[in-house]
Amino acid sequence: MKLALVGVGQAGGKVVDALVRYDAETHGEFVASAIAVNTARADLLGLERVPTTRRVLIGQSRVKGHGVGADNELGADVMAEDVDEVLAVLDEVPSHRIDAFLVVAGLGGGTGSGGAPVLARALKRLYTEPVYGLGLLPGRDEGGIYTLNAARSFQTFVREVDNLIVFDNDAWRRSGESVTAGYAELNTELARRLGVLFSAGEVTTGQVAESVVDASEVINTLASGGVSTIGYAAAPVERAKGGLLSRFKTQMTEDDGESMNRVTSLIRRATLGRLTLPCEVQGVERALVVVSGPPAALSRRGIERGRKWLEEETGTMEIRGGDYPIDSGYVAAVVLLSGVTSVPRIKELQAVAVEAQRDFTERDVASPDRLADLLDTGDRLETLF
Ligand code: GDP
Numbered sequence: 001m002k003l004a005l006v007g008v009g010q011a012g013g014k015v016v017d018a019l020v021r022y023d024a025e026t027h028g029e030f031v032a033s034a035i036a037v038n039t040a041r042a043d044l045l046g047l048e049r050v051p052t053t054r055r056v057l058i059g060q061s062r063v064k065g066h067g068v069g070a071d072n073e074l075g076a077d078v079m080a081e082d083v084d085e086v087l088a089v090l091d092e093v094p095s096h097r098i099d100a101f102l103v104v105a106g107l108g109g110g111t112g113s114g115g116a117p118v119l120a121r122a123l124k125r126l127y128t129e130p131v132y133g134l135g136l137l138p139g140r141d142e143g144g145i146y147t148l149n150a151a152r153s154f155q156t157f158v159r160e161v162d163n164l165i166v167f168d169n170d171a172w173r174r175s176g177e178s179v180t181a182g183y184a185e186l187n188t189e190l191a192r193r194l195g196v197l198f199s200a201g202e203v204t205t206g207q208v209a210e211s212v213v214d215a216s217e218v219i220n221t222l223a224s225g226g227v228s229t230i231g232y233a234a235a236p237v238e239r240a241k242g243g244l245l246s247r248f249k250t251q252m253t254e255d256d257g258e259s260m261n262r263v264t265s266l267i268r269r270a271t272l273g274r275l276t277l278p279c280e281v282q283g284v285e286r287a288l289v290v291v292s293g294p295p296a297a298l299s300r301r302g303i304e305r306g307r308k309w310l311e312e313e314t315g316t317m318e319i320r321g322g323d324y325p326i327d328s329g330y331v332a333a334v335v336l337l338s339g340v341t342s343v344p345r346i347k348e349l350q351a352v353a354v355e356a357q358r359d360f361t362e363r364d365v366a367s368p369d370r371l372a373d374l375l376d377t378g379d380r381l382e383t384l385f
Contacts, residue, residue: 002030004035005101006102008038008079010043011183012116014047019031019034019195024049028198028202029202035086035090039057039065039111042065058078070108070149072114072153076114078111079118100131101127101129101131103161106138107150108142114153116157117159120160130162132164133163134164135164135166137150137167151349154166165194165228166228167190171277189232193231196292200213224286224338230275231271231276233332237293263306264309267303267335280342281313283314284316286319289319289322291323292334293328295323295325304321307321
């Protein structure tokens with residue numbers, strides 16, 4: 001499917017950059033346009049793949065290109081004031097070439113946390129295509145203000161978009177890595193999952209299997225609304241000689257026991273392994289399974305068995321699925337679980353928001369010093385305010 005990607009804030013821009021890179025390297029063809037929006041000039045300059053004409057600096061009259069720190073209320077205000085500039089850049093791509101919008105932001109900071117929900121609302125008002133969000137939750141070690149921002153932004157963002165796909169940095173953190181190197185790796189992992197999902201259906205070879213996933217299946221799965229999470233698993237397979245097209249002709253009908261078991265097992269691993277947002281699989285509203293790889297390895301029976309298993313595991317009958325033939329040395333399964341209900345991390349964030357709200361009201365916090373006491377993040381706040 002064709003997406004208009006909009007990264008808001010530093011993390012949003014970097015993840016959009018990673019998606020554009022994945023799309024270019026795999027010829028996925030799912031990026032119709034990519035835009036980065038920020039209040040910090042330096043962050044926009046640091047991007048590599050988003051074209052320079054599609055980097056939009058907002059809030060210049062207020063913060064002069066220096067960013068909003070972790071002040072997500074200012075991030076929201078600035079986006080509200082300058083949203084027309086962003087919409088004008090987006091308008092350069094005709095909307096008939098787009099199946100959906102994806103607004104990407106780190107929810108713990110300022111610009112993305114505050115600005116992404118405001119932009120999503122404006123897009124929904126203006127376009128009939130679905131507007132999805134991709135929200136990145138901060139690590140627990142980032143400090144209270146980040147958690148509080150994320151808790152508040154999450155509640156607004158999920159209301160403003162048709163579906164919010166969530167990636168929890170905390171669940172993906174690895175000890176001993178520098179933050180920057182760690183993020184680059186996380187962004188690549190995330191781009192791979194989203195890339196397989198969104199490039200499914202963009203196959204242009206003509207000879208396509210009948211169970212190929214198209215845009216409408218992704219859209220129908222995400223139409224549950226609420227929050228989504230994505231699982232992924234891959235296994236190496238022998239790369240057959242000859243191009244993708246010749247293998248379409250000669251190997252489409254191969255469906256042996258080995259490839260069937262491999263596909264079924266990948267679907268299980270994708271579902272039960274580390275999800276972008278860890279959660280209970282039981283009780284999700286809808287799911288979509290996409291299995292990509294060389295056509296010979298894409299066992300139709302394996303996908304069918306995987307779907308049945310997922311039906312039992314989730315308790316929903318609304319499981320869509322199909323294959324995505326690509327020339328690759330890997331078979332990969334991506335499982336999109338949409339309308340998740342039982343998510344400990346979201347409950348935790350909501351509790352933080354409620355608690356902080358009560359404390360704010362009781363203590364009538366007015367100064368950054370007292371806010372720092374309250375959230376126990378004095379060091380961080382000193383540098384932010
Ligand atoms: P903003 O520019 O004010 O929107 O704030 P940032 O995007 O810099 O940071 C918001 C949050 O996003 C941080 O607290 C981190 O949790 C997260 N973050 C920052 N950079 C990245 C990144 O490259 N990848 C991921 N996955 N998360 C990031």
